Amino acid sequence: MMLLLRSLARASMTFRPGMGAAKDGGRRAMRKPKINTMEELSSAISVSRPTLSRYFQDPESVRSSTRTKIETALQRVDYVPNFFATRMNRKATGLIGVIIPYLNDLFYTSLLEAIERAAIAADYTVITQSSHGDAALEARAVEKLLSMNADGAIVAPLGASSDPAAIERLSANLPLVFVDSRPISMPDNADFVGTDNRQSIRLIVEYLCRTGPAPVFLRMPRLNSNSQEREAAYLREMERLGHEPAFVEAGGQQDSWDFEGFAYELLDRHFSHGTYTKATILCANDRLAIGAIRAANRHRLFRPDAREAPALRIAGHDDHPLSRYMTPPLTTVSQDAPAIANAAMRMLMQRVRADAPRDASAMEQTFEAALRLRDSA
Amino acid sequence: MMLLLRSLARASMTFRPGMGAAKDGGRRAMRKPKINTMEELSSAISVSRPTLSRYFQDPESVRSSTRTKIETALQRVDYVPNFFATRMNRKATGLIGVIIPYLNDLFYTSLLEAIERAAIAADYTVITQSSHGDAALEARAVEKLLSMNADGAIVAPLGASSDPAAIERLSANLPLVFVDSRPISMPDNADFVGTDNRQSIRLIVEYLCRTGPAPVFLRMPRLNSNSQEREAAYLREMERLGHEPAFVEAGGQQDSWDFEGFAYELLDRHFSHGTYTKATILCANDRLAIGAIRAANRHRLFRPDAREAPALRIAGHDDHPLSRYMTPPLTTVSQDAPAIANAAMRMLMQRVRADAPRDASAMEQTFEAALRLRDSA
Numbered sequence: 245m246m247l248l249l250r251s252l253a254r255a256s257m258t259f260r261p262g263m264g265a266a267k268d269g270g271r272r273a274m275r276k277p278k279i280n281t282m283e284e285l286s287s288a289i290s291v292s293r294p295t296l297s298r299y300f301q302d303p304e305s306v307r308s309s310t311r312t313k314i315e316t317a318l319q320r321v322d323y324v325p326n327f328f329a330t331r332m333n334r335k336a337t338g339l340i341g342v343i344i345p346y347l348n349d350l351f352y353t354s355l356l357e358a359i360e361r362a363a364i365a366a367d368y369t370v371i372t373q374s375s376h377g378d379a380a381l382e383a384r385a386v387e388k389l390l391s392m393n394a395d396g397a398i399v400a401p402l403g404a405s406s407d408p409a410a411i412e413r414l415s416a417n418l419p420l421v422f423v424d425s426r427p428i429s430m431p432d433n434a435d436f437v438g439t440d441n442r443q444s445i446r447l448i449v450e451y452l453c454r455t456g457p458a459p460v461f462l463r464m465p466r467l468n469s470n471s472q473e474r475e476a477a478y479l480r481e482m483e484r485l486g487h488e489p490a491f492v493e494a495g496g497q498q499d500s501w502d503f504e505g506f507a508y509e510l511l512d513r514h515f516s517h518g519t520y521t522k523a524t525i526l527c528a529n530d531r532l533a534i535g536a537i538r539a540a541n542r543h544r545l546f547r548p549d550a551r552e553a554p555a556l557r558i559a560g561h562d563d564h565p566l567s568r569y570m571t572p573p574l575t576t577v578s579q580d581a582p583a584i585a586n587a588a589m590r591m592l593m594q595r596v597r598a599d600a601p602r603d604a605s606a607m608e609q610t611f612e613a614a615l616r617l618r619d620s621a
Numbered sequence: 622m623m624l625l626l627r628s629l630a631r632a633s634m635t636f637r638p639g640m641g642a643a644k645d646g647g648r649r650a651m652r653k654p655k656i657n658t659m660e661e662l663s664s665a666i667s668v669s670r671p672t673l674s675r676y677f678q679d680p681e682s683v684r685s686s687t688r689t690k691i692e693t694a695l696q697r698v699d700y701v702p703n704f705f706a707t708r709m710n711r712k713a714t715g716l717i718g719v720i721i722p723y724l725n726d727l728f729y730t731s732l733l734e735a736i737e738r739a740a741i742a743a744d745y746t747v748i749t750q751s752s753h754g755d756a757a758l759e760a761r762a763v764e765k766l767l768s769m770n771a772d773g774a775i776v777a778p779l780g781a782s783s784d785p786a787a788i789e790r791l792s793a794n795l796p797l798v799f800v801d802s803r804p805i806s807m808p809d810n811a812d813f814v815g816t817d818n819r820q821s822i823r824l825i826v827e828y829l830c831r832t833g834p835a836p837v838f839l840r841m842p843r844l845n846s847n848s849q850e851r852e853a854a855y856l857r858e859m860e861r862l863g864h865e866p867a868f869v870e871a872g873g874q875q876d877s878w879d880f881e882g883f884a885y886e887l888l889d890r891h892f893s894h895g896t897y898t899k900a901t902i903l904c905a906n907d908r909l910a911i912g913a914i915r916a917a918n919r920h921r922l923f924r925p926d927a928r929e930a931p932a933l934r935i936a937g938h939d940d941h942p943l944s945r946y947m948t949p950p951l952t953t954v955s956q957d958a959p960a961i962a963n964a965a966m967r968m969l970m971q972r973v974r975a976d977a978p979r980d981a982s983a984m985e986q987t988f989e990a991a992l993r994l995r996d997s998a
Binding site for chain 2: 324325326327347348349350353354356357360361364369371372374376381384387388390391392393504508534535537538541565566568569570571573
């Protein structure tokens with residue numbers, strides 16, 4: 245660890261000289277006068293403080309000639325209206341709260357990125373809170389969004405470990421759309437957007453049964469509604485196709501949001517004992533499959549040169565951004581994160597604008613998944 | 622795509638009956654009266670509105686007997702003080718702004734998670750904004766944090782593509798700590814916390830030279846200060862060890878934040894032409910190495926059974942959470958994301974509390990990396 249004053253550190257720095265500095269100098273020369281408060285602004289541009297205040301709450305609330313005068317003057321000064329002051333008395337704060345269960349998961353970051361892009365396009369500010377896999381932090385995030393008077397919220401809930409009172413409180417106080425998975429006790433007036441797990445699991449089970457032995461199912465560690473729905477869909481589909489369903493024995497392994505580590509350790513133990521080494525394993529999500537593939541490779545169970553059946557096959561669910569980079573690349577079904585994000589945003593905007601009042605029937609929208617055939621199955 | 626009213630959808634839902642509902646019912650019975658405004662609160666608990674207002678701005682500003690009275694009363698009602706109203710006139714808003722360059726990157730999410738945990742412990746609210754790899758969105762994030770009067774900001778800048786005026790504006794108006802990489806034109810009064818790239822690159826180059834052919838370097842697509850510092854460190858170390866430095870030819874490939882895709886396409890082309898197939902490739906970060914390993918496996922260049930040298934070796938930089946799940950598992954040097962996050966938070970708190978005034982010498986803290994020897998090199 246090194247702690248340096250900048251003067252010492254500068255010597256070893258390697259920036260390309262001049263880059264940025266020229267632009268910088270140019271801007272510095274044209275710098276606008278800095279205005280810190282609305283009072284200063286009022287005297288600088290000769291518009292009364294109450295008028296300015298009304299303008300910042302709602303530009304349409306002042307005469308159009310005044311609006312033009314203010315907007316022309318604002319070009320000439322460096323003034324940032326205070327976010328809190330302009331929003332405190334508004335009916336709408338322009339804030340959308342988003343809660344995701346866990347940050348280090350590229351499916352959730354893909355979803356979040358798409359939500360943020362949709363919000364930017366609709367001129368909303370997104371306040372994101374992560375539950376970090378912890379019900380107390382999820383409840384804390386709920387209180388934060390309530391205290392900020394967010395116009396609405398998009399929530400991917402923890403699931404079984406969520407505090408139902410916190411979820412109910414959020415739902416009672418804000419327009420709310422759940423994404424990805426449903427809370428275990430779904431409030432009556434809340435909307436949901438996600439993947440049609442029944443269709444996605446049917447697709448992959450059907451494919452696996454058509455091309456080799458029927459799959460055993462590797463469950464997600466935490467029971468959220470996806471894990472339950474995918475498990476139920478697996479049972480249903482196996483029955484329909486006349487196969488005996490089977491689950492990978494979890495053997496008391498600790499639940500954790502470290503899905504890759506969970507699957508790796510579990511299957512490493514099984515493969516060491518010679519179990520499942522020639523099975524077809526359908527993982528409830530791709531992060532589990534990434535851990536499973538690593539365990540299989542550690543035991544040299546994928547043998548591209550030895551093509552005699554039955555050989556180990558592993559499949560996943562999600563089309564995680566890195567699943568195509570696995571060896572072998574992962575066969576999976578894709579969730580359409582941008583479509584889910586955009587639909588959630590549209591549904592929330594409908595509620596916020598009260599096109600669909602809070603007490604109207606809750607809406608549900610699910611998207612179909614598509615097969616992504618690669619080499620792992 | 623399916624759009625259903627909840628009444629229809631309910632039929633096919635698979636929740637475990639009763640779960641949560643019992644708890645829920647229990648809480649519902651004890652529900653506290655809901656108070657929506659400070660006026661309502663004032664009459665409900667017989668404390669004047671100005672006193673309540675002072676209490677929510679700063680609990681220490683009212684007499685201790687009044688404080689006790691208010692706090693006892695607050696236990697009996699359901700009231701959430703408005704986040705904006707209580708912060709508008711405070712010197713400190715309790716907000717820390719964080720800007721990261723890109724969301725779908727598990728190094729940044731690890732950093733973000735550690736920052737959020739540190740902020741929760743210090744009772745701060747983190748407002749995170751992603752630049753989504755776009756300078757205009759980075760500048761928008763800067764304006765957002767300024768308008769919110771955040772107490773300070775922790776910024777991982779885009780780098781070469783950043784708008785220097787936006788970075789300068791943020792630095793001039795808020796206590797600011799840069800993490801991960803330095804902006805191309807570093808403001809004089811800004812602090813920095815990151816990895817000691819000179820040490821980390823020396824460590825991995827030395828190891829690779831000791832155990833096989835000297836490495837060629839695969840640069841990051843975007844030139845941020847890390848890419849420049851790691852490149853310079855590579856040149857220095859190769860010279861010191863008496864080797865000729867060499868860079869993987871980028872052949873005009875488009876810059877992109879999709880690092881895995883960038884490296885995969887580049888090396889797939891090289892391997893198809895038979896170049897670098899027996900090289901030792903040091904990648905500027907692990908996301909590049911993940912793409913490089915996939916390209917190598919596509920061409921069957923890792924042959925665990927054929928041990929004759931020289932064989933292809935690939936090494937990375939970061940210890941990305943998934944690097945251990947690659948096949949072969951990635952040899953790399955680790956960045957200590959939690960240490961960087963905690964140091965950045967401590968440094969920012971020092972500035973915010975004015976223990977270290979804004980015009981004092983800027984501080985720098987860098988952390989050493991550790992070798993993570995796995996099978997890829």
